[in-house]
């Protein structure tokens with residue numbers, strides 16, 4: 264089982280992440296981890312925090328001479344901004360007055376849409392900073408570091424994960440069908456991560472208009488995975504269905520309000536003949552490219568999952584992100600100290616973070632797929648995992664290599 268835990272606050276000293284269950288012998292590409300982290304910092308409409316941070320992960324455990332040992336991998340990500348918050352975030356009961364940064368007043372005016380009010384009620388906090396520091400989207404940097412390791416494990420089995428943005432506010436691209444290669448070709452510093460240039464221009468205009476109005480925008484991103492073996496997940500038990508596990512992983516990203524598998528909610532208003540992907544014989548019965556399969560599917564509206572199990576098609580899952588909760592033209596709220604009506608607090612923030620969220624979505628999908636691959640094939644070392652995966656592929660080849668003789672018993 265592959266698990267990960269994160270710790271750390273947005274303006275604390277560091278973020279920390281522990282990834283448990285990686286097989287031994289995986290050569291870790293640190294530059295690739297940094298690349299994933301930097302991609303999360305990109306996106307038109309990101310806030311000024313991104314000019315402060317240059318996210319990179321320092322490996323603190325579980326890796327020796329570049330390779331995983333099978334022990335838990337621990338990584339830390341420095342918050343460069345900590346120096347400006349050291350007094351506010353100091354762990355000591357009486358922080359030294361010269362610890363660093365302003366001596367900030369408690370936050371008492373919850374922002375509608377963030378965890379502020381619910382968190383203050385739940386944990387009994389008088390200062391909402393004790394909520395927002397952990398609820399902040401900053402935590403997703405730790406998930407991206409963990410996801411980068413999962414991505415590198417999946418690459419050992421020729422499984423690739425990529426993402427693109429299909430809508431920001433009312434500006435949307437062709438919803439389904441962006442080819443995987445076109446998604447992969449998006450530059451890391453793409454301002455919108457949208458493969459449709461005309462839609463990307465509309466997205467940027469929508470972000471500019473929202474900024475001008477002191478408002479914010481959300482949108483929709485899709486994560487695609489190629490080379491995913493059939494048979495991951497199971498319909499045998501509710502919590503083993505991979506669609507549910509992927510949905511939970513994506514829903515857990517801050518600000519996500521809906522997840523779709525394949526064509527998602529559109530399937531509810533169409534007929535079966537317009538939704539289900541037919542199964543056609545592969546021409547000549549020969550085995551085609553990965554996955555080794557006798558069948559071809561002319562469509563993939565199911566997004567690579569049927570019955571909670573991968574079917575060998577590309578995985579396509581999308582997530583809908585609500586607009587950022589901090590508005591520069593704040594909405595109405597109350598002051599928790601007095602109960603009086605007032606404007607919500609204003610924290611430094613983004614206007615739009617959908618491209619960043621798509622990078623987080625990739626990480627979460629990679630983590631779920633890596634867990635499902637280890638669950639399906641096992642292996643305490645990467646070599647063992649690779650051999651077991653190759654053996655399964657050979658079995659599928661043998662089983663389907665020739666069209667069955669209808670006369671055969």
Ligand code: EPS
Nearest residue numbers: 310312398399400401587588611612613
């Ligand atoms: C973010 C870090 C935060 C925010 C933003 C995204 O840093 P700071 O609070 O210092 O500006 O910029 O977080 C949110 C918009 C939010 O609502 O949590 C990040 O690292 O992604």
